[in-house]
Amino acid sequence: MAALLKPAVSLASSQFMGQVLKPAAASSSLATPQQYASLSVRAGPYADELVKTANAVASKGRGILAMDESNATCGKRLASIGLENTEANRQAYRELLVTTPGLGDYISGAILFEETLYQSTLAGKKFVDCLKEAGIAPGIKVDKGLVPLAGSNDESWCQGLDGLAARSAEYYKQGARFAKWRTVVSIPNGPSRLAVVEAAWGLARYAAISQENGLVPIVEPEILLDGEHNIDRTLAVAEEVWSEVFYQLANNNVMFEGILLKPSMVTPGAECKERVTPEVVAEYTLKMLKRRVPPAVPGIMFLSGGQSEVEATLNLNAMNQSPNPWHVSFSYARALQNTVLKTWGGNPEKVKAAQTALLIRAKANSLAQLGKYSAEGESEEAKKGMFVANYTY
Amino acid sequence: MAALLKSSVCLGSSQFMGQALKPAAVSTSAHQPAHLVVRAGPYDEELIKTANSIASKGRGILAMDESNATCGKRLASIGLENTEANRQAYRELLVTTPGIGAYISGAILFEETLYQSTLAGKKFVDCLQEAGIAPGIKVDKGLVPLAGSNDESWCQGLDGLASRSAEYYKQGARFAKWRTVVSIPNGPSRLAVVEAAWGLARYAKISQEHGLVPIVEPEILLDGEHGIDRTLTVAEQVWNEVFYHLANNNVMFEGILLKPSMVTPGAECKERASPEKVAEYTLKMLKRRVPPSVPGIMFLSGGQSEVEATLNLNAMNQSPNPWHVSFSYARALQNTVLKTWGGNPENVEKAQTALLIRAKANSLAQLGKYSAEGESEEAKKGMFVANYTY
Numbered sequence: 001m002a003a004l005l006k007p008a009v010s011l012a013s014s015q016f017m018g019q020v021l022k023p024a025a026a027s028s029s030l031a032t033p034q035q036y037a038s039l040s041v042r043a044g045p046y047a048d049e050l051v052k053t054a055n056a057v058a059s060k061g062r063g064i065l066a067m068d069e070s071n072a073t074c075g076k077r078l079a080s081i082g083l084e085n086t087e088a089n090r091q092a093y094r095e096l097l098v099t100t101p102g103l104g105d106y107i108s109g110a111i112l113f114e115e116t117l118y119q120s121t122l123a124g125k126k127f128v129d130c131l132k133e134a135g136i137a138p139g140i141k142v143d144k145g146l147v148p149l150a151g152s153n154d155e156s157w158c159q160g161l162d163g164l165a166a167r168s169a170e171y172y173k174q175g176a177r178f179a180k181w182r183t184v185v186s187i188p189n190g191p192s193r194l195a196v197v198e199a200a201w202g203l204a205r206y207a208a209i210s211q212e213n214g215l216v217p218i219v220e221p222e223i224l225l226d227g228e229h230n231i232d233r234t235l236a237v238a239e240e241v242w243s244e245v246f247y248q249l250a251n252n253n254v255m256f257e258g259i260l261l262k263p264s265m266v267t268p269g270a271e272c273k274e275r276v277t278p279e280v281v282a283e284y285t286l287k288m289l290k291r292r293v294p295p296a297v298p299g300i301m302f303l304s305g306g307q308s309e310v311e312a313t314l315n316l317n318a319m320n321q322s323p324n325p326w327h328v329s330f331s332y333a334r335a336l337q338n339t340v341l342k343t344w345g346g347n348p349e350k351v352k353a354a355q356t357a358l359l360i361r362a363k364a365n366s367l368a369q370l371g372k373y374s375a376e377g378e379s380e381e382a383k384k385g386m387f388v389a390n391y392t393y
Numbered sequence: 394m395a396a397l398l399k400s401s402v403c404l405g406s407s408q409f410m411g412q413a414l415k416p417a418a419v420s421t422s423a424h425q426p427a428h429l430v431v432r433a434g435p436y437d438e439e440l441i442k443t444a445n446s447i448a449s450k451g452r453g454i455l456a457m458d459e460s461n462a463t464c465g466k467r468l469a470s471i472g473l474e475n476t477e478a479n480r481q482a483y484r485e486l487l488v489t490t491p492g493i494g495a496y497i498s499g500a501i502l503f504e505e506t507l508y509q510s511t512l513a514g515k516k517f518v519d520c521l522q523e524a525g526i527a528p529g530i531k532v533d534k535g536l537v538p539l540a541g542s543n544d545e546s547w548c549q550g551l552d553g554l555a556s557r558s559a560e561y562y563k564q565g566a567r568f569a570k571w572r573t574v575v576s577i578p579n580g581p582s583r584l585a586v587v588e589a590a591w592g593l594a595r596y597a598k599i600s601q602e603h604g605l606v607p608i609v610e611p612e613i614l615l616d617g618e619h620g621i622d623r624t625l626t627v628a629e630q631v632w633n634e635v636f637y638h639l640a641n642n643n644v645m646f647e648g649i650l651l652k653p654s655m656v657t658p659g660a661e662c663k664e665r666a667s668p669e670k671v672a673e674y675t676l677k678m679l680k681r682r683v684p685p686s687v688p689g690i691m692f693l694s695g696g697q698s699e700v701e702a703t704l705n706l707n708a709m710n711q712s713p714n715p716w717h718v719s720f721s722y723a724r725a726l727q728n729t730v731l732k733t734w735g736g737n738p739e740n741v742e743k744a745q746t747a748l749l750i751r752a753k754a755n756s757l758a759q760l761g762k763y764s765a766e767g768e769s770e771e772a773k774k775g776m777f778v779a780n781y782t783y
Contacts, residue, residue: 243640250633256681290686291646295715296677325685325715 046214050258051298053177054216057137057260058299061366062108064218064331066303067097068141068180070113077337083346087115095121096344097337100355104134106362111139111180111218111331117171128175139178139218140171142206146184155195158183158202161209168213178216178260181206187237187269188227196244204248211258218301218331220262221245225305226389227269231276234266235284242292256296262331263289264305265315270387278311282318289326299327304335306387309361310378313368320371329369334386336361342381436604440648441688443567444606447527447650448689448717451756452498454608456693456723457487458531458570460503467727473736481509486734487727488517490745494524496752501529501570501608501721507561518565529608530566532557532596536574545585548573548592551599558603568606568650571596577627577659578617586634594638601648608691608721610652611635615695616779617659621666624656625674632682646686652721653679654695655705660777668701672708680715689717694725696777699751700768703758710761719759724776726751732771 057064069077074093075085083089094116097103110131117140120126128138143160160181168179183199185191199221207217221241223234242263249256266284268274276284289300304312312335319328330336339361344354361382367373434440447454459467464483465475473479484506500521507530510516518528533550550571558569573589575581589611600607611631613624632653639646656674658666666674679690694702702725709718720726729751734744751772757763 239640243637247633247637250629250682287686291684292640294681294684296680 044212044255046211047255047258049177049214050211050216050255053137054258054260054298057109057178057216057301058327058329059108060327061370062106063329063365063369064109064111064139064301065097065103065107065136065336065362066111066180066331066333067094067116067337068111068113068139069333070141070145071115074113077341078346081341081345089346090115091119091122092346092348093341093344094119094127096351096354097340097358098127098130098134098136100358102359103362104136106359106366107134107136109137109139109178109331111141111178112176113141114171117174117176126175132175137177138175139180140176140215141181142167142171142179142210142215143181143183149195149198152192152195153189155186155189155192156184157195157198161202161205164206164209165213168210168215172214176215178218179206179210180218180220180262182220182222182262184222184224185237185241186224186226187229187233191237191241196241197248199241200244200248203245204252204254207249207254207259208252211255216258216260217254218260218262219245219249220303222262222303222305223264225264225267225270225387228271228273229269230272230274231266231268231280231284234268235288238263238266238288239291242288246292246294256294257298259297260299260301261293261297262301262303264303265307267315270306270389278314278318281315282321285315286319286324289324289328293326295325297326299329301329301331304330304332304386306385307335308385309335309338309364309382310375311383311385313361313364313373314375316365317368317371317373320369322371327369330365332365336365338384338386339379339381434602434645436601437645437648439567439604440601440606440645443527444648444650444688447499447568447606447691448719449498450717451760452496453719453755453759454499454501454529454691454721455487455493455497455526455726455752456501456570456721457484457506457727458501458503458529459723460531460535461505464503467731468736471731471735477505479736480505481512482736483731483734484509484517485511486741486744487730487748488520488524490748492749493752494526496749496756497524497526499527499529499568499721501531501568502566503531504561507564507566516565522565527567528565529568529570530561530605531571532561532569532600532605533571533573539585539588542582542585543579545576545579545582546574547585547588551592551595554596554599555603558600558605562604566605568608569596569600570608570610570652572610572612572652574612574614575627575631576614576616577619577623581627581631586631589631590634590638593635594642594644597639597644597649598642601645606648606650607644608650608652609635609639610693612652612693612695613654615654615657615660615777618661618663619659620662620664621656621658621670621674624658625678628653628656628678629681632678636682636684646684647688649687651683651687651690652693653690654693655697657697657705660696660779668704668708671705672711675705676709676714679718683716685715687716689719691719691721694720694722694776696775697725698775699725699728699754699772700765701773701775703751703754703763704765706755707758707761707763710759712761717759720755722755726755728774728776729769729771 074090131138143158146156149155149157203219210217266288340354340358343357344350521528533548536546539545539547593609597607656678657671730744730748733747734740
């Protein structure tokens with residue numbers, strides 16, 4: 001019950017909304033342009049920078065490279081090409097990615113795992129500096145993973161609020177400018193109202209803490225692909241989830257001009273017999289976004305969630321066939337890295353070829369962001385689906 | 394507490410959202426893409442069509458739904474008795490104004506007016522429909538004190554609303570209006586905000602089920618000394634709550650219209666704001682709260698002068714918006730009309746001309762092309778009345 005009451009409790013320490021809120025920012029005629037540039041009652045010290053970062057990440061023709069695999073998950077990637085899960089191997093692979101020449105033409109942000117945020121090239125140059133010089137904002141995964149949600153139908157919740165403020169401040173010092181927190185919702189398991197409210201509340205608290213510490217929060221409630229449900233069911237659940245998310249974001253006084261979203265696309269479940277075209281995915285997904293996402297949000301960066309590289313690109317392209325009220329782009333991990341990894345295979349002589357493979361995928365998705373992508377000439381590898389049932393990061 | 398639990402109770406009869414929702418609409422390859430609603434209602438296509446027609450370029454709403462008591466005040470101000478004949482005469486003047494459909498896309502009526510005709514016997518709803526104006530109907534039953542609040546109000550009207558709505562649709566109404574209020578000097582309390590949002594959401598769903606596009610109107614009253622930043626904060630809270638409950642009630646956003654108050658300083662605030670500032674704050678609020686699937690935002694004038702209301706609207710339309718941004722004005726369209734008419738049959742044409750002037754001015758404002766040069770002094774007079782009740 002406590003979880004269900006959260007929206008009331010958050011504002012209910014006093015009967016009057018007027019007393020709960022801090023006094024409005026100075027409303028004299030001497031208000032400086034900056035004070036009402038963000039027009040936020042609690043214009044935090046980072047407000048302008050957050051807006052600037054969010055807009056830079058949500059810039060035309062660019063998207064996010066998600067490379068924040070935990071050590072355990074990175075281990076799976078390395079294992080798939082026959083490599084041991086050592087820090088040296090993780091460092092080598094990430095160096096390959098962040099030093100890809102010209103990557104900044106297509107990539108506006110890179111999400112890092114904590115270890116990676118503090119790593120450098122073999123030559124001693126900080127990864128965050130490589131990225132910044134390439135015009136790529138460094139981001140940091142700040143959640144502490146999914147664990148079982150008591151009282152639910154075998155569902156999960158995302159940990160990470162404890163000490164988040166202090167960690168965020170440190171990450172900002174190290175050069176991070178945006179954060180990422182991934183929670184999940186499972187359609188076969190309900191989802192229960194409890195799971196939806198917990199997901200939304202956690203995201204909202206994380207987002208407010210991130211902004212207070214200079215990090216643009218990427219808001220990611222992933223609706224898992226697992227299940228036999230059809231696309232109409234996905235749409236209904238997505239609408240419920242995003243309604244709850246925006247409600248709680250607002251209750252937590254999060255500044256919408258300084259966030260980014262990372263939704264799953266609206267598709268049938270992985271085990272649904274009825275498949276749909278990219279045009280139908282685009283139609284359903286845009287319908288959902290237009291019903292739930294206020295135009296103040298600068299960018300929507302889709303996760304690929306197990307789609308093949310080409311599928312993820314085709315779907316994104318279909319969504320950009322006419323102007324949208326927000327930047328609609330990508331934040332892909334597997335859908336950018338799959339071919340790269342296989343091309344590299346751990347061999348230093350293959351680094352350039354692997355970096356080329358990354359540029360090919362990054363450029364394809366850049367074109368998709370502009371609505372100008374064509375799948376002609378794509379390799380077979382790029383078309384392979386990457387769905388893994390019960391996938392855990 | 395009950396009101397605060399509404400957001401959990403409405404979906405909580407079962408633990409699983411899957412069980413609370415009806416099964417998804419049939420998803421064969423011939424799926425229903427036009428509105429993509431899990432619970433596709435019988436009027437969905439018509440609702441979208443009506444909403445878009447009202448939210449059409451260069452047009453807005455004439456709010457003429459004053460209750461008999463309020464209409465009496467209007468008539469009294471020009472020395473007329475509050476009789477049905479006088480109310481009929483005044484409303485006939487409005488709905489038969491030639492060419493008004495070029496600027497007016499919808500007209501909100503009071504129940505009595507919905508069933509009235511011209512002296513020659515033509516139904517008002519027919520006059521409007523022929524002029525390309527959608528007839529609307531006020532369906533709420535007014536404001537009463539909200540128990541447990543800080544002397545705040547709530548809006549009645551849900552009892553019997555479904556059958557009344559069906560009857561109004563039969564008579565020719567195609568959209569509805571429900572006005573609730575929020576008071577900044579009185580808090581607002583969380584209770585008042587949640588009650589306002591919940592009432593609007595229930596009314597909106599019932600309206601759609603009976604073929605009426607609901608206009609969603611939580612008026613944040615002008616009364617008070619508060620500055621514009623405070624208004625912005627409260628407006629954001631109110632609209633957050635409203636959209637949350639609209640979604641919880643499965644209202645189809647493509648088939649609603651909004652009627653917000655503009656974000657301005659309170660009436661007694663010493664610091665005034667220019668139209669540009671009102672536009673900046675109001676658009677900022679809308680962009681933070683209104684998803685793009687909502688076709689139109691039709692502002693109330695709430696006591697601003699005719700010219701002020703037009704200037705503010707014009708300032709909001711200086712660049713493209715993700716939704717139609719227009720007007721739903723009562724006093725700001727009718728003030729000069731009323732005074733010009735004065736109850737004299739020989740002044741009807743002049744009064745209709747006055748209406749066309751104001752309607753056209755606001756039409757230009759919707760297009761972002763209005764200039765206040767040449768406006769009369771009457772049009773510039775403020776119409777704020779403290780503790781205003783309809």
